[in-house]
Amino acid sequence: MAENYQEMWTSLGLNLEAHQGLLAVLGDAYQSIYLSQKNRPKGMEYFDFVISEVHGLRIVELLNHKKAGKLIVGTFCVYVPEELILAVDGVSIGLCAGADVGSEEAEKYVPRNTCALIKGFMGFKLAGLCPYVESADLIIGETTCDGKKKAYEIFDEITKKVYVMELPNKKSEKGRLLWVDEIRKLGQKLSEMTGKKITLDNLRQAAEKVNAKRRALQRLSALRAHDPAPISGLDALLVNQISFYDDPVRFTTKLNELCDELEERVNSGNGVAPKGTTRLLVSGSPMAVPNWKLHSIIESSGAVVVGEEACVGERNFGNLLDDFSSPDEAMEKMADRSMGINCACFTPNDERFDDIRNLSSRLYAQGVVHYALQFCTPYMIEAYRAKTAVEAAGMPFLRIETDYSLEDAGQLKTRVEAFVEMIRDGKRS
């Protein structure tokens, strides 16, 4: 990212020096983790470009949208219905949360033993490193975990932009009604802020865009079922991460182009790893940009990641929004879609174990790596029952708890290598 953004970053109130340092570190990490991969699809060039401009060109675009009167809305969670934001001609973006920056600042507000993602979004803001949070007119939080629920109160004191949606704790009919109401209230809020009425017409247009994006991501997911894998887990993860930031229409076009190329690869048996490479499903906590740690460890241990049962993954695109014939019905359908996303924030959440088993089967995964961010209580505790359910289905299960630091990378690599070897040996026997 070039010099010519300095003025923009300054105008956004970023800490230029620290920001320059962050971009340098990110560039190095991207080089060594992504660009060093062998036989990458040509279609990844677009996504490489997007990442290289994630704090540059994309922010220029956002600020242009802002100038044109569009609402910029930051979100943290797949339960927030993107359709509503698009219906009022707003722009939906994920906020920076995937790196260990500004922790010292963050720990003045939240406890040290808070999950890395929460410390991440606090830290990015407090250290002046997130152009997204600065560009946003509104930040939509949700009550999916204690950490976020309580941290949003403080984040609102700091940013004055936070609006929290209440997700219920159970997938019950009454919980669903509460959530329908929350979606309606968000619609009103967005209408008030933009002066734009939410209509059947603009909802349909929005739904078309978002569903098209989801379909493209589903297409990518389906292509990963092939052996040899036509794309690395790292690259697929990146595409999923970018789906939260990029312009949805452009993203969909580019992703479909990538999928066209991957189809050709599949037809010609061209893959990123030899046929027969051990195939793993990753399941658990979300991985925000630039959290590529686990995929990087797995794919340098002789295995390939073929899917993510995660919010940055299947939970984001697995369900489409059903058709509707009125704005009211659209809100109901959005709620129905949400209630089919099986996050550990719900109790009970046994449907998630079905998702893991079904996804493993569909993608020919040979083992499940359960990933919980340290202090991410819902996924950490649910890991116990996930392990029981997955092992009962005869599938190996590796349970990992980690954060963003690289201190435990060696230890994790040893565990992952042993897991991969065990699966490989099992196959031979």
Next chain:
Amino acid sequence: MAENYQEMWTSLGLNLEAHQGLLAVLGDAYQSIYLSQKNRPKGMEYFDFVISEVHGLRIVELLNHKKAGKLIVGTFCVYVPEELILAVDGVSIGLCAGADVGSEEAEKYVPRNTCALIKGFMGFKLAGLCPYVESADLIIGETTCDGKKKAYEIFDEITKKVYVMELPNKKSEKGRLLWVDEIRKLGQKLSEMTGKKITLDNLRQAAEKVNAKRRALQRLSALRAHDPAPISGLDALLVNQISFYDDPVRFTTKLNELCDELEERVNSGNGVAPKGTTRLLVSGSPMAVPNWKLHSIIESSGAVVVGEEACVGERNFGNLLDDFSSPDEAMEKMADRSMGINCACFTPNDERFDDIRNLSSRLYAQGVVHYALQFCTPYMIEAYRAKTAVEAAGMPFLRIETDYSLEDAGQLKTRVEAFVEMIRDGKRS
């Protein structure tokens, strides 16, 4: 507790040897923390007796109730309406959760960095040390924090007795309706299990008993406003802890007798510490029996605890159940009562800061000690805004995070002593 309970404990499936060890440790702790206190009210003898028989005589009573066909219901939270349990002639009891036992067993199911209270209830059960959980026919959980919400799923696998109520995340009208419905459903569940219909009459009788208990606890709270304090914080905490286990009618009688005595003390200026002793309010996470750690540290540091803004404390008895004229209205009133209890599980929860300030003022507290169990995310994070709010009101604030172990007792004592000294010096200046 004597030999003659061995048979009962065996029949409940307790681990006799470990249980004997636990009772010995508890007895020693009680001796050194409680019985060593100077000038205790004579009325505390009853509560000393209750504690000495907490795994003995009280369990005999429960088993007799059980034989008589009464439902024994274990609970963990003040949001569970005791009135409903009493209305079906059931017995409501708190479950063991206040000591660090069975941690090794518990950590096979829940992560090491789970709060001590949750590891406590898992550990007590798994190590065969809780006669309450064994006596219970039903255990009612609630979705007040991620840790409990997710651990209950596992606890149900282990005990097959768990029923979870969904508390909303916000104090909104829609959230209230969800909770009213949860209370109704619990009523149905209790009716089904007992074959007893919930009527206006039995609800009124139940409400009278529980409100009388709450009034007695309010009376105790009000008496602690006097200087010199007529009762130690340790003893008042014990009374509050016992309110969750004891027969409610007998408890109320005995507590009112204690309060009569405390009134005499107030009239004659007789206290447990000299007039002018530094007065502190404790606020935060619940303290289950035998968690006496913080009070013990504070009261051996030259201060007296005059109140608990906590679930084992004001949140349990601060609000009475309003009168009602139909079972339906009773459910609504129970929900209204609940929604007035300001637990950190709600977002936002600013009313709690008002509670802390009002309580401090009513009890003439000179400082607030904020207590969060390690890994109790809601209270740990809310501590930041509590501190801001309390300090803005000109009140000193000390933030403590700890667990049940005594490893940090020395360090905590140093911090508490410094806090007490600071307040004392401030008073002089």
